[in-house]
Amino acid sequence: MLDAAADLVLAGGVGVGIDAIAASAGVSRTTVYKWWPSAAAVLLEGLLERTHDTLESPPAATTREALGEYLGKLVALVRDTPVGALLRGLTAASVTDPVVGHALVDDWLAPRRIAVVELLAEGTRKGEVRAGLNYDSVIDALFAPIYYRLMYEHQPLTAQLPAEILAVCWPGVAA
Amino acid sequence: MLDAAADLVLAGGVGVGIDAIAASAGVSRTTVYKWWPSAAAVLLEGLLERTHDTLESPPAATTREALGEYLGKLVALVRDTPVGALLRGLTAASVTDPVVGHALVDDWLAPRRIAVVELLAEGTRKGEVRAGLNYDSVIDALFAPIYYRLMYEHQPLTAQLPAEILAVCWPGVAA
DNA sequence: CATATACTGTACATCGTGTCCAGTAATTCG
């Protein structure tokens, strides 16, 4: 059912409902309800299940490069896989459903923020990142443009975005 | 009807529908449909009508201060008025309704981005802002954290946010 | 006075959600 749900979103649908998931998975609606409380819960679990291997940051020579690669991996995921549509739909759902909102923050956003906190802490240890930074602000500055462009589509979500983000933010982060 | 719609959102409702708007405005549902195609359209017009005076940037000594004040005004609007809830709801609606999405970008986001472009251009003229910047990236970096926190609520939307954003981004923007 | 415009209120078709229930197939366990 998780695969079916993800495939549905891939196929272009953002407002995927229980009916569509059940039909696509070849099971009855009742069965879906037996395992998940809502369509959004299915989509969220499908999202997490397919991406739990995208958390670690690849080794890189410098902290700046490591951040660039980490953001690049996220942008690629959002651009080239159903993850983008999934995130858009779940973000919309989170507005009316606080449970989805909390799950999205705890299970999607938070782990990625933690990964970057570690990158920054390591950078501070190596003398590449300024000490005494407010990590939460920095992480917002790094991640937010990606979600901003994902949601509003006022600017294209290009592969160059991480480099552009770092061009603006890195001078305020570097030691 | 616009006032009624805005008041409804203020009262805590994010998923405001045609029924609620009509009831709150004291008119029949048919009448609302006569003037707007959807509930989101009413809310959007109400939002724009109440905020078209918040576009200009106040005069400030330095470009950095001007940016801080401009972002501060936006944060205050989002924090202390129905604008925050309105934006959250409309952003959610924009995911399934492209018309709302375009209107949100063209009539809400774009004018504010243009105001900041002017601030930055003026700053470049005064020698306070680096020349050759990619304005779109800078503007994303400045605005995105506000919308990011608005949507996910993973971090509080405090009055200090603009200062924190500038602490990270200004070094990459200053001449 | 006649007409156009705005509004009313109900009714209706439609869709998606979430629950309920009786019945079936398969698996596990005594």
Add this chain to the structure above:
DNA sequence: CGAATTACTGGACACGATGTACAGTATATG
């Protein structure tokens, strides 16, 4: 082997929201 648990089916139903249709009323305009 037989009994009980577990998973699933599919149809029915209540519910709420959306959007349209229509016949009728009030009000202002000319």
